[in-house]
Amino acid sequence: MNALPKLAEPAASDFDNGDRPILNGASDHRPSRRVFLHGVAALGLFSSLFSGMAGISWASVEELFNRIRGRLMSNPELPSESERGLSGLPEGGAAISLETALNSRCTSDKDGDPKVFHWGMFDLIKRLRQEDIRHIVESAMLPNITGKGADILVSGNELTFRVEGASRGFNRDRLMVESGMQQQAVCLACAALGAGMVFHGMGTEGTKTSDGHIATVRMEIDAMQPSYGGSFWTTDAPGDPWLKGNLPEPDRKGRRPLLNVLSGLNPIHSGHKPVTDESLGQVLWAARGRTPHLYKSRHWGLTIPTAQGEQKISGVFLLRGHGLFEYINHAKGKPTHATEHLRELPAEVNRKIRHELNADGCLVVFARNEEFARAFWETGYQLLNAALQAAALGLSYRAILLDEAQRALVESAGIRTPVAAIALQ
Numbered sequence: 001m002n003a004l005p006k007l008a009e010p011a012a013s014d015f016d017n018g019d020r021p022i023l024n025g026a027s028d029h030r031p032s033r034r035v036f037l038h039g040v041a042a043l044g045l046f047s048s049l050f051s052g053m054a055g056i057s058w059a060s061v062e063e064l065f066n067r068i069r070g071r072l073m074s075n076p077e078l079p080s081e082s083e084r085g086l087s088g089l090p091e092g093g094a095a096i097s098l099e100t101a102l103n104s105r106c107t108s109d110k111d112g113d114p115k116v117f118h119w120g121m122f123d124l125i126k127r128l129r130q131e132d133i134r135h136i137v138e139s140a141m142l143p144n145i146t147g148k149g150a151d152i153l154v155s156g157n158e159l160t161f162r163v164e165g166a167s168r169g170f171n172r173d174r175l176m177v178e179s180g181m182q183q184q185a186v187c188l189a190c191a192a193l194g195a196g197m198v199f200h201g202m203g204t205e206g207t208k209t210s211d212g213h214i215a216t217v218r219m220e221i222d223a224m225q226p227s228y229g230g231s232f233w234t235t236d237a238p239g240d241p242w243l244k245g246n247l248p249e250p251d252r253k254g255r256r257p258l259l260n261v262l263s264g265l266n267p268i269h270s271g272h273k274p275v276t277d278e279s280l281g282q283v284l285w286a287a288r289g290r291t292p293h294l295y296k297s298r299h300w301g302l303t304i305p306t307a308q309g310e311q312k313i314s315g316v317f318l319l320r321g322h323g324l325f326e327y328i329n330h331a332k333g334k335p336t337h338a339t340e341h342l343r344e345l346p347a348e349v350n351r352k353i354r355h356e357l358n359a360d361g362c363l364v365v366f367a368r369n370e371e372f373a374r375a376f377w378e379t380g381y382q383l384l385n386a387a388l389q390a391a392a393l394g395l396s397y398r399a400i401l402l403d404e405a406q407r408a409l410v411e412s413a414g415i416r417t418p419v420a421a422i423a424l425q
Contacts, residue, residue: 076112078124087126087223089135090232093193098261098392099254101192102286102303102385104233106293108196108224119293119301122196123223133157133221136193139259140185142384145267145401146171149213150178152186157221158200159186162213172214174401176206176373177420179216180380185262186219187305187381188388192258194232196224199305204372216377227293238292238299238335245328245338247281250289256392265391273394275361275424280320281337283364283424284327286389287382288316290335299335304381307374314378317342317415319363322350324413342414349412356409358398359423365410366420379419386422396425 096104108120137152137159144150153160163179166172183199190197200218207215228234235252273279286303293301300311307313316327318339325339345353357363366382368375383399390397400421402410410418 076110076124078110081127084125084127086129087123088129089132090194093232094259095257096192096233097254098256098258098388099250099252099286100233100235101188101258102289103235103252103291104228105187105191105291105303106227106301107198107305109198114227115294115297118198119295120196120227121225123225126223128157128195128221128223130156132195136189136195136221137186139193140182140189140262142182142185142262143266144178145399146174146178150175150182152182159219159221161216161219162209163216165208165212165214170404173376173419176216176376177380177383177401180377181384182380183217183219183377184304184381184384186221188258189262190221194224195221197221201307204307204374206373216373234292236292238290238301241299241334243331243334243336245331245336247284247337247339248278250282250285250337254392258388261388261392265388267387267399269387269391269395269397271390271394271396275395279393279395280318280362280424282393283386283389283395283422284316284318284339285337287364287366287386288327288329289337290329302329303385304378306378312369313375314366314368314382316382317365317367319345319350319353319359319365319413322347324415345413353409353413356406357400357421357423359421360425362424364422364424365415365418367415367418369417376419383420383422390422390424398423
């Protein structure tokens with residue numbers, strides 16, 4: 001691995017842990033008098049209203065309770081690095097399937113409670129060996145799509161994701177998508193191998209380094225505690241409140257190990273299985289489906305990380321037959337797994353898109369909803385997940401970073417600001 005370059009002053013954290021900085025030593029923090037009084041007042045309000053809350057779900061009550069509890073919690077005292085023992089990765093990670101890794105993916109923190117902030121919990125008394133960190137990174141290396149640099153620098157247990165410097169515009173957009181794919185590959189390798197991870201944001205656009213690159217995010221990797229009833233992995237679906245959608249329930253068990261699928265991933269794959277309702281729904285779930293972990297006590301668990309839990313940074317659309325659909329993972333205040341029909345496409349528009357993108361079967365399109373680079377990273381997370389799932393199912397696919405002409409063509413179908421797509425044959 002390369003040595004870590006000197007970075008420019010990072011922008012304020014905007015990523016998954018942006019409003020709760022990671023602690024680097026012992027803390028004697030205690031809730032302030034104002035926070036304490038606010039918490040007491042909220043608890044009093046909660047108690048007075050409880051008798052009139054018959055129509056509110058228990059999940060909502062639990063979320064409110066945990067948010068109040070999080071305000072009153074003291075941060076745990078952290079041992080110094082020299083006091084932490086070494087820990088190897090848990091056994092069995094190499095055999096964990098893609099689907100189980102996607103379902104078990106979560107971000108970790110150091111508060112020791114999965115229901116307050118991030119679901120995952122770092123192990124405060126043990127740390128990963130350096131060879132295990134390198135194994136995670138090497139397991140997550142992807143083939144280059146753009147033909148330009150998107151790499152990872154390792155310093156201790158901190159990773160810095162970089163792309164070649166480029167001015168704002170189409171070429172930089174593509175590099176940011178590729179960096180997102182690389183970030184997600186490491187996230188999934190951590191999920192399969194039973195390691196904890198958390199992002200340290202470098203701004204919504206990344207940060208320029210002294211050597212002319214753009215550092216997109218930093219990531220901390222370390223030993224973690226089991227997050228799912230004594231296990232590092234789960235095949236459970238999200239519990240109450242789950243809203244059954246119009247797609248077949250996704251398979252969270254799978255068969256092919258995540259690490260095997262990752263190591264053989266290519267932008268174009270020739271498979272032998274047809275696209276069915278089940279396999280199409282599985283690809284959509286892999287791209288942006290709901291998982292059982294909580295975020296700040298909310299049922300916001302996803303197969304991808306999101307910046308500060310935001311749900312609308314990007315979107316997933318589907319062209320199937322003559323119809324345009326949007327993938328829906330949350331409706332009526334509940335997680336779900338469904339598509340919503342938006343419109344029928346004019347025959348000529350449909351024909352041109354399918355011909356240009358070589359999409360005889362279905363076309364899954366990933367679109368951004370904001371201008372910031374983080375929207376392109378999130379698009380990359382979804383594109384990688386969809387390609388991995390299609391490969392694991394034996395589908396033929398082509399992963400596409402849309403060029404400017406292709407973007408305009410897809411926009412003619414009614415999808416605003418498309419960025420990437422995967423054509424399923």
